[in-house]
Amino acid sequence: xxxxxxxxxxxxxxxxxxxxxxxxxxxxxxxxxxxxxxxxxxxxxxxxxxxxxxxxxxxxxxxxxxxxxxxxxxxxxxxxxxxxxxxxxxxxxxxxxxxxxxxxxxxxxxxxxxxxxxxxxxxxxxxxxxxxxxxxxxxxxxxxxxxxxxxxxxxxxxxxxxxxxxxxxxxxxxxxxxxxxxxxxxxxxxxxxx
Amino acid sequence: xxxxxxxxxxxxxxxxxxxxxxxxxxxxxxxxxxxxxxxxxxxxxxxxxxxxxxxxxxxxxxxxxxxxxxxxxxxxxxxxxxxxxxxxxxxxxxxxxxxxxxxxxxxxxxxxxxxxxxxxxxxxxxxxxxxxxxxxxxxxxxxxxxxxxxxxxxxxxxxxxxxxxxxxxxxxxxxxxxxxxxxxxxxxxxxxxxxxxxxxxxxxxxxxxxxxxxxxxxxxxxxxxxxxxxxxxxxxxxxxxxxxxxxxxxxxxxxxxxxxxxxxxxxxxxxxxxxxxxxxxxxxxxxxxxxxxxxxxxxxxxxxxxxxxxxxxxxxxxxxxxxxxxxxxxxxxxxxxxxxxxxxxxxxxxxxxxxxxxxxxxxxxxxxxxxxxxxxxxxxxxxxxxxxxxxxxxxxxxxxxxxxxxxxxxxxxxxxxxxxxxxxxxxxxxxxxxxxxxxxxxxxxxxxxxxxxxxxxxxxxxxxxxxxxxxxxxxxxxxxxxxxxxxxxxxxxxxxxxxxxxxxxxxxxxxxxxxxxxxxx
Numbered sequence: 001x002x003x004x005x006x007x008x009x010x011x012x013x014x015x016x017x018x019x020x021x022x023x024x025x026x027x028x029x030x031x032x033x034x035x036x037x038x039x040x041x042x043x044x045x046x047x048x049x050x051x052x053x054x055x056x057x058x059x060x061x062x063x064x065x066x067x068x069x070x071x072x073x074x075x076x077x078x079x080x081x082x083x084x085x086x087x088x089x090x091x092x093x094x095x096x097x098x099x100x101x102x103x104x105x106x107x108x109x110x111x112x113x114x115x116x117x118x119x120x121x122x123x124x125x126x127x128x129x130x131x132x133x134x135x136x137x138x139x140x141x142x143x144x145x146x147x148x149x150x151x152x153x154x155x156x157x158x159x160x161x162x163x164x165x166x167x168x169x170x171x172x173x174x175x176x177x178x179x180x181x182x183x184x185x186x187x188x189x190x191x192x193x194x
Numbered sequence: 195x196x197x198x199x200x201x202x203x204x205x206x207x208x209x210x211x212x213x214x215x216x217x218x219x220x221x222x223x224x225x226x227x228x229x230x231x232x233x234x235x236x237x238x239x240x241x242x243x244x245x246x247x248x249x250x251x252x253x254x255x256x257x258x259x260x261x262x263x264x265x266x267x268x269x270x271x272x273x274x275x276x277x278x279x280x281x282x283x284x285x286x287x288x289x290x291x292x293x294x295x296x297x298x299x300x301x302x303x304x305x306x307x308x309x310x311x312x313x314x315x316x317x318x319x320x321x322x323x324x325x326x327x328x329x330x331x332x333x334x335x336x337x338x339x340x341x342x343x344x345x346x347x348x349x350x351x352x353x354x355x356x357x358x359x360x361x362x363x364x365x366x367x368x369x370x371x372x373x374x375x376x377x378x379x380x381x382x383x384x385x386x387x388x389x390x391x392x393x394x395x396x397x398x399x400x401x402x403x404x405x406x407x408x409x410x411x412x413x414x415x416x417x418x419x420x421x422x423x424x425x426x427x428x429x430x431x432x433x434x435x436x437x438x439x440x441x442x443x444x445x446x447x448x449x450x451x452x453x454x455x456x457x458x459x460x461x462x463x464x465x466x467x468x469x470x471x472x473x474x475x476x477x478x479x480x481x482x483x484x485x486x487x488x489x490x491x492x493x494x495x496x497x498x499x500x501x502x503x504x505x506x507x508x509x510x511x512x513x514x515x516x517x518x519x520x521x522x523x524x525x526x527x528x529x530x531x532x533x534x535x536x537x538x539x540x541x542x543x544x545x546x547x548x549x550x551x552x553x554x555x556x557x558x559x560x561x562x563x564x565x566x567x568x569x570x571x572x573x574x575x576x577x578x579x580x581x582x583x584x585x586x587x588x589x590x591x592x593x594x595x596x597x598x599x600x601x602x603x604x605x606x607x608x609x610x611x612x613x614x615x616x617x618x619x620x621x622x623x624x625x626x627x628x629x630x631x632x633x634x635x636x637x638x639x640x641x642x643x644x645x646x647x648x649x650x651x652x653x654x655x656x657x658x659x660x661x662x663x664x665x666x667x668x669x670x671x672x673x674x675x676x677x678x679x680x681x682x683x684x685x686x687x688x689x690x691x692x693x694x695x696x697x698x699x700x701x702x703x704x705x706x707x708x709x710x711x712x713x714x715x
Contacts, residue, residue, distance in 0.1 A: 079368055096624070105419050109422075123610075126607070151583050179244065
């Protein structure tokens with residue numbers, strides 16, 4: 001979990017320039033080649049290569065005298081690869097994308113990979129649990145885990161909030177709107193009379 | 195006037211009690227979700243899409259119309275009362291709106307935003323009703339090649355004109371086009387890029403991609419860089435809208451509408467540029483230049499009107515051509531498609547009742563928003579205070595619901611997470627999300643029309659430039675691709691909202707020297 005920078009003390013970023021933590025302050029463009037940006041470009045280039053190579057494996061039904069199912073994939077693959085090359089060139093020259101702004105984002109905060117990891121694990125676990133324990137229980141656990149990662153206090157409140165919310169949502173969508181959503185044995189028995 | 199007669203018929207349908215109820219529900223849901231910080235109009239629409247599954251088309255689209263306008267409205271409340279930057283189309287509203295709220299004029303700022311949204315929304319929706327039949331007459335005879343040209347223009351415009359980095363826009367578009375290719379080829383039945391996974395042979399569901407890129411991506415991004423500490427919500431205090439405020443607001447509302455609607459209706463649509471232009475215009479025309487930067491009401495009224503007029507303008511290419519030019523419009527297109535309705539030149543004749551009811555519902559919803567939101571402002575302020583840990587946990591809960599409800603397959607949730615991580619990386623490294631959504635939805639349309647055109651010409655690529663229509667449109671697309679890149683190379687990057695506020699206007703900033711200034715371009 002990351003420690004938030006003291007808002008009264010100006011922090012120093014990697015290049016040594018001052019980045020005062022004040023409101024409505026555009027994220028300061030940082031200098032140097034970003035490894036993350038390079039990774040994005042490499043992934044994009046790999047996608048382009050994959051598109052071009054795998055397009056050749058698409059079966060073309062016989063007697064196709066005009067363009068078949070391969071043409072557009074080749075086109076997209078070409079565009080993707082060209083974009084990756086051009087973007088790679090720019091990134092190597094030090095170009096950086098402006099990271100997205102959002103109401104709850106602190107542009108000067110360091111990235112907390114631990115938080116991202118907790119959210120990912122929580123979400124993955126709930127995806128695998130849905131068909132075992134039902135959607136309400138699985139999503140309650142995910143809800144509480146994410147809330148804790150983002151700084152919710154206590155044990156009871158996150159669990160209780162998630163539990164009440166998920167059961168209400170489940171009732172509305174399954175009983176009133178007929179959406180297919182496994183409720184888990186207990187809840188399905190309890191609401192059978194609906 | 196045929197259009198007005200049709201509109202009157204639509205109004206009669208929209209005013210049926212059941213439909214009024216759905217409009218009310220849509221407006222309330224849209225505003226409530228739109229007010230939540232971190233949730234823009236596109237995410238509002240994507241998250242609420244599952245609700246429409248259970249309804250019949252007319253009711254669902256009326257609900258959706260309410261959600262669309264409500265989401266737009268909710269966004270402006272957020273940007274005025276929260277002292278933090280939000281989504282791009284309401285940034286300009288936020289500049290002066292924040293300053294007004296800070297100096298104790300929050301109530302007036304909210305009022306001019308609400309009234310301006312109403313004025314702009316009503317005028318622009320009426321213009322939509324008048325313009326749509328004419329556009330349909332113009333495009334009813336276009337060929338497959340012409341249509342392909344239009345999709346290319348929409349791709350290029352969404353990728354390069356919006357956002358701050360054209361190359362990153364193209365990269366995002368490419369990812370979207372790839373996601374659109376996964377699945378079974380419609381024309382020959384061949385599987386493409388499915389990696390042998392049976393669930394992928396039906397293609398990747400658009401709802402899954404939209405919810406992943408918007409909701410899950412945003413939640414992960416916020417988790418990585420959460421703004422800690424108490425939430426600062428400014429009070430909607432101060433004297434309410436005075437006669438003087440009204441006098442100062444009317445001009446900006448009308449000028450904002452005049453800028454927003456046509457720019458929103460162009461295939462290079464979106465609300466970002468009209469709000470920039472409106473702000474710059476008002477700053478130039480105002481009789482109170484000293485107030486700009488410290489809470490000038492013109493600077494809230496103009497951009498907010500432009501924002502809402504553009505939202506209606508975006509519906510022109512959507513309803514007449516089936517061309518979505520913003521992420522929100524792309525998701526509305528999906529709502530149509532889920533009922534087997536394909537928007538396009540024939541929509542107005544085949545689904546005439548539905549379209550006119552939808553347009554009428556927009557007018558009704560707009561009026562409801564005005565009536566509801568002036569008194570409900572206090573409630574929305576409370577919504578803004580929702581604790582952030584619960585807010586983002588809740589967003590993920592609804593993302594799970596919306597995604598699982600599509601196919602009841604847990605694999606979709608794993609896919610949702612993987613694409614959510616992509617959305618996180620895109621936000622972090624400044625790749626705009628909208629081009630990916632538009633590419634995903636419009637990619638298959640582009641391919642079908644391309645192949646249809648080339649089938650008629652037996653593979654001769656010259657057919658793509660056969661008509662004047664396609665030549666002009668492809669020429670515009672080329673210009674949209676080249677001009678932003680050349681402008682940036684020659685004159686530096688586009689001005690940021692803060693620079694527009696400081697009076698530097700919309701001109702491209704001179705590039706600053708060499709060396710360290712380089713990466714700013």
